[in-house]
Amino acid sequence: MKEHESDTLSKTNRINLLFDFYEPLLTEKQRTFLKYYFLDDFTLGEIAAESGISRQAVYEHIKRAEQVLESYESKLGLLAKHELLMRHAEELTLTVKRLTLPQEREKQLLAGIERLRDRTND
């Protein structure tokens, strides 16, 4: 994979993650354009045709919506905190496994860690 493609992928990935965290704070318009472009993978031209506005206008809507997501992240840091939580949960999982406890007890602890990771799904 070329460096450029890898950059694009990691940017798409980041926008998708930020979208997951901050979607409820976006306007309907911001939500729609980001979805078209980053989730559905439409081109600017396709979105322009679909929305009846110029390719340039679509581009600006998307740029602006990205900035809104990054601005929320710089204020609340939910993605950064989530990544830290996942790292600490992973470390704790390794610590538990290194203890080589009786299977039932290990299972109990790992289930407890799983609940900490998945708290957003409760």
Added chain:
Amino acid sequence: MKEHESDTLSKTNRINLLFDFYEPLLTEKQRTFLKYYFLDDFTLGEIAAESGISRQAVYEHIKRAEQVLESYESKLGLLAKHELLMRHAEELTLTVKRLTLPQEREKQLLAGIERLRDRTND
């Protein structure tokens, strides 16, 4: 303690917690009035005198700022998620203690749980 006083305290407590989570999203004005009233415990009259606006206007600023906090909570649920995380961490701590592991291993696990709880301070 009278029921009314207990209600007021638990409301103050809730607003203070929401303020901790959503302060970065507030305007300067919202932040200032909430701080005066809920953190510094000034009366409406004192804030009015300090700000050079009417008691009624202060009251409306505070009401509005409370609604903004509750609106963010209804969208992002950070306080609810935090409380769930704390509850799961507490349960996991109890599970670890019930295992009666050698002291060094128990300490290691509890430190790992502590990191999960305190992730916002990293």
